[in-house]
Amino acid sequence: MTPSSDPEDRSVSKYGAAYKYRFVVASLIILAHFSVGLNYFSVAPVFPLIMEDFGVNRATVSLLVALALLVHAVFGLPGGVIAGRFGAKRVYFVAWILVGMSAFTSFAGDFGTLLALRLAYGIGFGLIIPTTAPLLMQWMKPREITFMNALDIAALTLGVAVSVTTVAPISEEIGWENALSVFGAVAFLGSVVWALLGKTKPLEFQAISDKSISLRDVSSVLRNKIILLLAAADALVFMHYTALTGWLPTFYGESRNMSLSEAGFVTGLMPLVGVGAVLIGGVLPLRVSDQRIFFVVPGLLIGIGGLGSFLLNSYIGIVACIIILGIGSWAYPPTLLSLPMRLKDMTPEKIAIVWGLFVTVSGLGMFVSPIVVGAIRDHWGTFIPGFMIWGIGAWLLLIAGLLLPASVNSNPQFSQTER
Numbered sequence: 001m002t003p004s005s006d007p008e009d010r011s012v013s014k015y016g017a018a019y020k021y022r023f024v025v026a027s028l029i030i031l032a033h034f035s036v037g038l039n040y041f042s043v044a045p046v047f048p049l050i051m052e053d054f055g056v057n058r059a060t061v062s063l064l065v066a067l068a069l070l071v072h073a074v075f076g077l078p079g080g081v082i083a084g085r086f087g088a089k090r091v092y093f094v095a096w097i098l099v100g101m102s103a104f105t106s107f108a109g110d111f112g113t114l115l116a117l118r119l120a121y122g123i124g125f126g127l128i129i130p131t132t133a134p135l136l137m138q139w140m141k142p143r144e145i146t147f148m149n150a151l152d153i154a155a156l157t158l159g160v161a162v163s164v165t166t167v168a169p170i171s172e173e174i175g176w177e178n179a180l181s182v183f184g185a186v187a188f189l190g191s192v193v194w195a196l197l198g199k200t201k202p203l204e205f206q207a208i209s210d211k212s213i214s215l216r217d218v219s220s221v222l223r224n225k226i227i228l229l230l231a232a233a234d235a236l237v238f239m240h241y242t243a244l245t246g247w248l249p250t251f252y253g254e255s256r257n258m259s260l261s262e263a264g265f266v267t268g269l270m271p272l273v274g275v276g277a278v279l280i281g282g283v284l285p286l287r288v289s290d291q292r293i294f295f296v297v298p299g300l301l302i303g304i305g306g307l308g309s310f311l312l313n314s315y316i317g318i319v320a321c322i323i324i325l326g327i328g329s330w331a332y333p334p335t336l337l338s339l340p341m342r343l344k345d346m347t348p349e350k351i352a353i354v355w356g357l358f359v360t361v362s363g364l365g366m367f368v369s370p371i372v373v374g375a376i377r378d379h380w381g382t383f384i385p386g387f388m389i390w391g392i393g394a395w396l397l398l399i400a401g402l403l404l405p406a407s408v409n410s411n412p413q414f415s416q417t418e419r
Contacts, residue, residue: 022139035187037159045264062374068122073363075126077356096191098124102184150282165268233400239369240390274330281331294335299398301328
């Protein structure tokens with residue numbers, strides 16, 4: 001038998017047991033994303049309880065989601081630089097602790113303290129996503145990264161689904177403060193496990209270099225029209241998604257006669273079906289040559305499902321639209337994160353910037369959207385105009401898919417020949 005000529009196989013032989021350790025690192029990364037999702041929208045279904053206990057209005061309580069996302073956005077682009085300067089393992093540990101600060105919600109005696117805990121979560125969220133990129137490049141083969149992106153997003157989505165669908169019934173049993181503390185404790189314990197088992201050891205499957213990110217790298221990314229188009233489309237989708245996830249439970253309770261638990265369950269179907277959608281979205285791009293379809297089809301589903309989720313009165317129609325919206329919203333992110341690797345002259349350093357840019361742009365948008373919806377409801381007495389603004393904007397994903405040039409399919413991802 002002749003020895004394998006595949007550089008990846010030679011690397012496996014070279015690193016032996018160290019290479020197998022990538023399964024441990026991959027599992028920890030997946031757990032980190034699950035804990036991020038678990039604390040993402042956990043406060044939204046209990047907004048009415050928080051407003052009652054702390055005497056705040058809708059626009060104010062929406063800051064618990066909006067400001068956390070703003071801080072998450074601010075730390076997105078610098079996150080890759082911070083990880084490079086202080087080390088991915090250290091930054092991941094600190095980020096995970098910050099995500100778990102919700103464990104102390106039981107001790108929050110006022111709205112300001114609760115908001116501070118949510119801001120800590122936002123910082124951790126903003127750091128953990130771009131720090132994931134170099135970890136994946138260090139430990140995963142190129143062909144494994146797209147699927148790992150799908151698994152990470154699926155874990156995050158599952159966390160969102162679990163918290164959104166269970167926080168209301170758990171709150172009925174132990175109180176909303178303790179319910180949020182339970183979700184935070186999962187992340188806090190995860191950080192301890194990372195401190196014990198987390199490692200950063202490049203296996204040379206990707207072109208990891210020792211140089212720092214330069215201003216020229218940042219400039220080249222910010223001037224790339226394809227990257228900017230994808231960033232804008234992704235931002236509008238998640239502005240729409242955040243507005244609906246944050247306010248649909250309240251809207252369904254006020255306008256569709258659903259109980260708090262029922263409204264939370266229906267809204268929670270979005271991330272729940274998204275778990276399957278993101279896994280499929282991670283596998284199909286490996287078998288379909290034209291990547292643009294993974295923006296066009298999800299964009300159509302988001303446009304139709306998003307509008308129907310608040311314009312229809314029928315319970316069955318609402319559930320159907322929520323499911324369609326959930327599939328569309330989570331089917332495209334694996335391609336979104338992997339497609340930039342196909343672009344000409346992209347390097348691992350630039351990909352870290354791209355991921356940070358996506359985090360920052362979408363995070364800033366997600367900060368704005370729930371506040372706008374809440375303010376419109378307080379001023380005009382209806383959620384519909386606010387939902388409609390972001391529902392129309394989300395159609396940009398479909399448009400982006402149609403505008404992408406065919407060249408996005410022509411260049412391979414990072415390969416061994418690029419080292």
